[in-house]
Amino acid sequence: VLITGGLGFIGSHLAERLVGLGAEVTIVDNLAANCGGNRHNIGTFANRVSVRIADIVESTLLPELIADRDYLFNLAGQTGHLASMEDPFTDFEVNSRAQLAILEACRRQNPNIRIVHASTRQIYGRPEYLPVDERHPLKPIDVNGINKLAGESYHMLYSRVHGLQATALRLTNTIGPRMRVRDARQTFLGVWIRCVLEGVPFEVWEGSQLRDFTYVTDAVDAFVRAATCDAAVGEIFNLGGDCAISLHDLAELLVKTHGGGEYLIRSFPRTSRAIDIGDYYASFDRARSILGWQPATPLDQALSETLGYYRCYLDRYL
Numbered sequence: 001v002l003i004t005g006g007l008g009f010i011g012s013h014l015a016e017r018l019v020g021l022g023a024e025v026t027i028v029d030n031l032a033a034n035c036g037g038n039r040h041n042i043g044t045f046a047n048r049v050s051v052r053i054a055d056i057v058e059s060t061l062l063p064e065l066i067a068d069r070d071y072l073f074n075l076a077g078q079t080g081h082l083a084s085m086e087d088p089f090t091d092f093e094v095n096s097r098a099q100l101a102i103l104e105a106c107r108r109q110n111p112n113i114r115i116v117h118a119s120t121r122q123i124y125g126r127p128e129y130l131p132v133d134e135r136h137p138l139k140p141i142d143v144n145g146i147n148k149l150a151g152e153s154y155h156m157l158y159s160r161v162h163g164l165q166a167t168a169l170r171l172t173n174t175i176g177p178r179m180r181v182r183d184a185r186q187t188f189l190g191v192w193i194r195c196v197l198e199g200v201p202f203e204v205w206e207g208s209q210l211r212d213f214t215y216v217t218d219a220v221d222a223f224v225r226a227a228t229c230d231a232a233v234g235e236i237f238n239l240g241g242d243c244a245i246s247l248h249d250l251a252e253l254l255v256k257t258h259g260g261g262e263y264l265i266r267s268f269p270r271t272s273r274a275i276d277i278g279d280y281y282a283s284f285d286r287a288r289s290i291l292g293w294q295p296a297t298p299l300d301q302a303l304s305e306t307l308g309y310y311r312c313y314l315d316r317y318l
């Protein structure tokens, strides 16, 4: 198995699961500045994976990395929405151009490889209806959404036209141990968690927006199911959470779960409002019916596990 972005938040959990299943796992990751890659993420199983520190934008590396693998879990990416507006070309390089290079390498070196791509709900833009299903129009409202949509579209095109066996999962906010807490480049919730643990107030922007959250081990479960399901080839699936919750209620739940904490309601900073998607929660009916997947972890448990992790390891993520 090859995992791009395997030192990151979701990729490292996936690597751990696959190693546990007996897979021979190679991670390729460049520990990109401002992404969630962290050697601590694989600390407990580092001796059971091989790690290649390399940039997937360097397409000369790809043939060697991809040859002889049975599975490619393609998670390397730049996740920051504001970051994609401030530095659009870095986002483009990894989320779009490198994705095409990876697929070209697969087509030429290893056309039978099974591929699962980490796509995102961001490609829908502002929802026109809820819950958002896979037929919802795709109207991204930031550079990251456009580049991720291109990355996903390349996977589907190469599946349809070149016969590659690719599946895309459109992830919603994914949370859990190892998520980025240094800043909001992965999700605002990382900052909230850090603040409650450090005993400082966190900011809730407006608060009425609805969101859904997938616990990371449930997301990993979807990746494994997608890779091993013949009916998933050439298909796209939303992931989702066990409930839709407003940010205000989420703030309350976090404070309750931690047993303390304070937050301030603020209006949106102008730059963030311009790319905010409003209310979002996904329908994951397709994933349920074809992959047999559904979120198994309630949100309060997900928060509790995440808080527990960072009570021990916050210093490794600052």
Ligand SMILES: NC(=O)c1ccc[n+]([C@@H]2O[C@H](COP(=O)([O-])OP(=O)(O)OC[C@H]3O[C@@H](n4cnc5c(N)ncnc54)[C@H](O)[C@@H]3O)[C@@H](O)[C@H]2O)c1
Residues within 6 Å of the ligand: 004, 005, 006, 007, 008, 009, 010, 011, 028, 029, 030, 031, 032, 035, 036, 037, 038, 054, 055, 056, 057, 074, 075, 076, 077, 078, 079, 094, 098, 118, 119, 120, 121, 148, 170, 171, 172, 173, 174, 175, 180, 186, 187
């Ligand atoms: N976390 C979420 O809520 C979420 C939601 C939707 C989609 N996704 C997608 O899931 C994937 C994984 O996200 P994550 O949350 O684990 O993020 P992450 O930042 O923790 O992991 C991404 C990893 O990719 C690596 N990377 C970035 N550029 C690279 C490059 N050029 N070459 C090699 N490695 C590179 C980073 O070093 C990092 O370890 C991403 O593609 C992201 O778009 C995540």
